[in-house]
Amino acid sequence: MAENDSEDDFLSSFCRYADEIDMSELREGRRSVCDSCRRPCTVCWCPFLPRQPLQITTNIYILQHPFEESRRLRTVPILCRSVVADRVTVLRGKRFSLKKYPWLADVFQNPNTLLLYPGPGAVDLCQLPGVDKSQKSEVLHRPQGYNLVILDGTWAQAKGLYCQNDALKRLQKVQIHHREKSKYVIRTQPTEGALSTLETAAVALSTLEHRPEILEILTRPLVALCDFQISHGAAEHQSREYKIENGLWTKPLTRAMQRRMQERQVKPEEDCDDSFL
């Protein structure tokens, strides 16, 4: 979950840039598009994927808000291409009923199913027992793999998905605390600690599977993409939170944003409500 409410400036500049490339190539009669990522070859991130998809023990279920699919640039496709295919399932929609997806009952009833969603009752991911790589069932309290449910969309969209799907409310909620800023620097993130969906999954996987290298491997295409964009004139974006605090935010503040900033000033140590988003 996690790409935020204020992507307009990035998206507009990126789309303009991509369109310019498309148009110039069309004019020259040589539009070349990567068959894999479907991006123009000039902005293809495929060479930065791992040579072989990563073998992981966690099953990832991305519940994607339908509006997220319509974006030109998303980070979930990078995740899907980076790990073995049978470990990632992407479902798009607003309601994920068992009538429509009967197999989800097993996922939702599994005690090792986790929902990445911060807030009251959410357990810090690093406090959970790591997966049991020995494959010995007698090792108690160490699952052989987790199911990780991630809501993909803006914070408001993810909240909507959570509120409209009661089954999600019964899952064990988990959150991550990642000290580094998002590498998705060409997009304005809502808070300093906000992460893209890909980065959220990468941090969660590397924590659950005790494999720190996963974080770097999964985010390499994202870093390459941002480096490429910046080298071609895209501006590096500060978070919305940073801009507001430093008087750089030029749009009206919504009530929720005002409340958040007030809370941040009063109790900065508790500003973790959506810190992993």
Ligand SMILES: [Zn+2]
């Ligand atoms: Zn490609």
